[in-house]
Amino acid sequence: MGKFNPGTYEGLAYGNGYDSKPSKVKVAVTLSEDRIEEVKILEHGEIKGVGYGLKTSPVETLPGEIVKHQSLGVPPVIGAEKTSKAIIKAATKAIAASGADTAALSTPIPRQKHEDEERTVDFLVLGGGAGGLAAGVEARQHGEDVLIVEAAGVTGGSAARSGGKVMAPGTKWQHAVGIYDSPDMLYEYMMEQGKGMVDPKKIRFFVDRAYENLLWLEGCGWKCQDVEPIHESIVPWRVYNSEGGSYMCAGQGGHITYAMHETYERLGGEIVFECSLKNLIVEDGVVKGAVCEYAGGGTLTVHAKNVLLATGGFAANREKLEGLYPQMKGYFTDVPKTNVGKGVEEAVKVGAKEYVSPGVQVNYMSISSAMIGIKEEAGLILDADGHRVVNEWSYQYVVGDALMRTKKDHGWYVTCGNETYETVNRAFEAGKTSDPKDVYADSLEELAEKMGVEYATLKATVDRYNELSEKGVDQDFGKPAEFMFPIKGPKYAAFYYTPCITVTFGGLETDLAARVLDVDGNIIPGLYATGESAPTGIYGTIYPGCGTSIGSAVLWGRVAADMATGHPVF
Numbered sequence: 001m002g003k004f005n006p007g008t009y010e011g012l013a014y015g016n017g018y019d020s021k022p023s024k025v026k027v028a029v030t031l032s033e034d035r036i037e038e039v040k041i042l043e044h045g046e047i048k049g050v051g052y053g054l055k056t057s058p059v060e061t062l063p064g065e066i067v068k069h070q071s072l073g074v075p076p077v078i079g080a081e082k083t084s085k086a087i088i089k090a091a092t093k094a095i096a097a098s099g100a101d102t103a104a105l106s107t108p109i110p111r112q113k114h115e116d117e118e119r120t121v122d123f124l125v126l127g128g129g130a131g132g133l134a135a136g137v138e139a140r141q142h143g144e145d146v147l148i149v150e151a152a153g154v155t156g157g158s159a160a161r162s163g164g165k166v167m168a169p170g171t172k173w174q175h176a177v178g179i180y181d182s183p184d185m186l187y188e189y190m191m192e193q194g195k196g197m198v199d200p201k202k203i204r205f206f207v208d209r210a211y212e213n214l215l216w217l218e219g220c221g222w223k224c225q226d227v228e229p230i231h232e233s234i235v236p237w238r239v240y241n242s243e244g245g246s247y248m249c250a251g252q253g254g255h256i257t258y259a260m261h262e263t264y265e266r267l268g269g270e271i272v273f274e275c276s277l278k279n280l281i282v283e284d285g286v287v288k289g290a291v292c293e294y295a296g297g298g299t300l301t302v303h304a305k306n307v308l309l310a311t312g313g314f315a316a317n318r319e320k321l322e323g324l325y326p327q328m329k330g331y332f333t334d335v336p337k338t339n340v341g342k343g344v345e346e347a348v349k350v351g352a353k354e355y356v357s358p359g360v361q362v363n364y365m366s367i368s369s370a371m372i373g374i375k376e377e378a379g380l381i382l383d384a385d386g387h388r389v390v391n392e393w394s395y396q397y398v399v400g401d402a403l404m405r406t407k408k409d410h411g412w413y414v415t416c417g418n419e420t421y422e423t424v425n426r427a428f429e430a431g432k433t434s435d436p437k438d439v440y441a442d443s444l445e446e447l448a449e450k451m452g453v454e455y456a457t458l459k460a461t462v463d464r465y466n467e468l469s470e471k472g473v474d475q476d477f478g479k480p481a482e483f484m485f486p487i488k489g490p491k492y493a494a495f496y497y498t499p500c501i502t503v504t505f506g507g508l509e510t511d512l513a514a515r516v517l518d519v520d521g522n523i524i525p526g527l528y529a530t531g532e533s534a535p536t537g538i539y540g541t542i543y544p545g546c547g548t549s550i551g552s553a554v555l556w557g558r559v560a561a562d563m564a565t566g567h568p569v570f
Contacts, residue, residue: 004031004100010042011093015086017045025083027063027090031098036070039063039091044083048244049254050160051083054261056153056273058084066091073108078274078295079152079336111274114298121147123564124289124304126277126343129157130253131531131553132310133260137220138561140267146561147302148269149292151276151338156257157312158335158502158532159550164242164252166217167547168210173227173240181236183207189234193544197358199537205512206538206552213555214240221259230545231395232376239546256550275300277311277342280527282350287526290346306526306564309516310557313504313532314341315360321501325360329409331499332367343533344507351518352527353509359541361503361549363400364411366495368435370427372413373399373497377424378483379415380465381497384408386453388461391477397543403497404541411497412451414462418485428493437496447492462487503549504532505539513570514560528560 008030017023023045030038041059046052052059058077062084065074072092076084096102123139125132128150139146154160169186186207191198218224223243230239242255264271274295281289281303289303314320315333317340322329348354364381365373378393383406390402403411417428427433431440441447444462448455468474469484508529509517516527516534531553538544538552562569 004033004035005098006032007098009094009097011090011095011097013086013089013093015044015046016051016082017047025086025090027087027094029091029094031095031100036067036095039066041087046083047160047254048252049156049258049261050080050154053254053258054154058087062087069109070105071107071109072102072105075109075111077153079154079156079338081337111296112294113296114294114300116299116301118301118303119147120303121145122305123147123308123561124149124302124306125308125310126290126292127151127157127310127312127531127533128155128261128271129310129312129531129553130159130257130260130550131557132157132308133257133264134554134557135308135310135530135561136264136269137260137267138558139565140264140269142561142565142567144565146269148264148271149275149277149290149300149302150271150273151311152336153274155261155271156254158315158339159553160254160257161334161336162253162502162550163546164244164255165239165546166214166242166256166551167230167239167545168214168551169207169238171211171214171227171238171240173224174236174238177227179227179236179238181238183210185236186210186238190538190544193542194540195542197540201512202537206555209555210551213551213558216558217256217259217554220263222256233393234395234545253550272300276338277346280307280346280350285525287350287524306528308557308560308564309343309347309508309527309529309533310531310553311343311533312336312339313507314344315339315501315504317341321360321504324356324506325404327404327407327409328360328362328499328501331362331501333501335502339532341504343529347508347516347527347529350524350527352516352524353519353521355506355509355536357505357539357541359401359404359505359539360501361397361505361543362404362499362501363396364403364497365500366413366433366435366438367498367500368427368433368438368495370423370433370438370495372424372427372495375421375423377413377419377421378479378485379413379419379424380462380487382412382414382461384410384412384453386412386448386451386457386461388465388476391474391479393479393483400499401542404499409499413495413497414447414487414492415485415495416487416489416492427495433495435496439494439496441492442490444489444492447494451494503535503543505535507532507536508534509536510534510556513563513568514556515563528564530556530560
């Protein structure tokens with residue numbers, strides 16, 4: 001008697017998905033008496049360019065790996081763990097439905113070990129996110145010998161997991177819907193948001209080239225779905241959704257990085273996966289390559305004329321981030337686990353200057369089924385002690401910055417279900433969410449108790465807010481009267497606001513040409529940086545607008561490639 005009951009069985013699990021919704025991953029497993037004959041994915045809604053689409057994505061690789069190894073213990077694809085685990089879980093359920101012992105099939109299989117290798121290229125790109133892919137494409141368009149080394153098993157980095165938005169002024173998409181905009185207008189906006197902490201030359205450079213940058217992406221196959229506002233209060237509209245995106249969506253940034261990945265490979269570019277930076281190679285003060293390590297073991301040493309650091313920020317480095325910003329303790333992030341700031345760390349070891357920013361890209365939201373905090377909700381937003389701190393109907397990162405400055409690790413969104421925003425009202429009417437920290441009460445006093453704040457403080461805050469609501473003038477924070485809804489019961493809810501971080505602002509000091517500077521302000525020969533490895537000069541404490549991070553990473557990735565391959569921009 002074999003170990004399986006022959007037949008085809010189905011299993012269902014939940015993966016990553018997008019638009020803040022997990023996707024159903026449905027798998028069919030065909031068994032003979034002694035073998036797993038086939039694993040077939042019947043249905044999924046995973047992120048393009050991460051969960052599926054690439055030759056290395058889990059949808060494309062894991063079914064075959066399960067069959068090859070006759071095991072459910074195959075390692076997940078680094079950087080696409082949620083999709084990987086969903087496929088494995090669904091396959092496990094399918095095999096369990098046959099009556100087989102799945103535990104015996106689940107012994108972990110180690111990752112592939114590589115032989116030590118040494119290579120030489122003209123241009124080494126460390127990191128295959130938006131900036132690294134852009135640099136790779138640009139270098140290949142110049143006919144240069146380039147190699148991208150990526151710590152994850154897929155490209156895309158944080159950009160692929162983002163809302164897939166890019167920002168630019170004076171575009172054909174704006175003109176098509178009657179929106180007037182210009183680089184000067186975007187410059188003024190970004191300088192205002194920067195609060196004196198940004199580099200005017202870098203802002204000028206970015207806004208003047210933002211539209212051309214979009215056209216370049218379009219040439220790679222990226223498609224613009226529509227133009228929208230960053231926030232309804234911010235005009236003109238200058239944020240572009242990628243194809244397949246939606247308002248304040250999550251996860252369609254893969255359409256941007258996928259387009260560049262495909263273009264890069266079509267141009268003959270090579271990518272080494274699941275291989276991370278160990279240290280830079282320096283000879284006589286010039287960066288000449290890097291030593292990298294495979295996740296399964298083995299070393300890749302790459303000698304290069306020039307090196308680009310595009311290894312991302314450090315949002316996944318909880319120790320570092322919470323050390324710099326203690327009020328972020330317990331923060332939520334969905335960036336790749338490889339975003340630990342390794343590129344910056346190794347650059348500092350060879351003399352580079354690191355800038356520690358006073359801010360990060362943080363918004364506060366209810367990490368629950370309600371997902372309150374990412375759109376244009378207008379309830380009463382309070383700090384952890386029950387004080388009002390901001391015009392609630394503000395761009396989400398203005399709200400986030402205000403709460404961050406309270407130095408507390410959370411905030412609250414208080415409502416009595418009388419708003420015009422459907423998400424809030426649905427959560428209120430449900431009387432519960434998936435987050436046990438969200439609280440409901442029949443009185444303000446009970447609400448204060450459940451929130452863990454002083455009743456007198458909460459009452460004073462609510463009374464003042466109601467007073468201003470009735471006056472129709474927010475004398476404290478300038479909130480438009482039409483978005484002020486009195487908090488008068490008879491029932492109340494307070495949604496727990498957790499800090500959520502996707503982009504870090506600090507990184508390597510660079511010049512306009514993406515060249516890394518040392519502690520004395522001098523250029524380190526052979527070393528470039530882009531993206532979250534070097535966002536210095538374009539951020540104050542507030543993220544200026546959706547698409548800034550992707551757009552700037554792509555722009556300076558291209559600039560770095562031009563400079564490194566003998567096609568200087570300056």
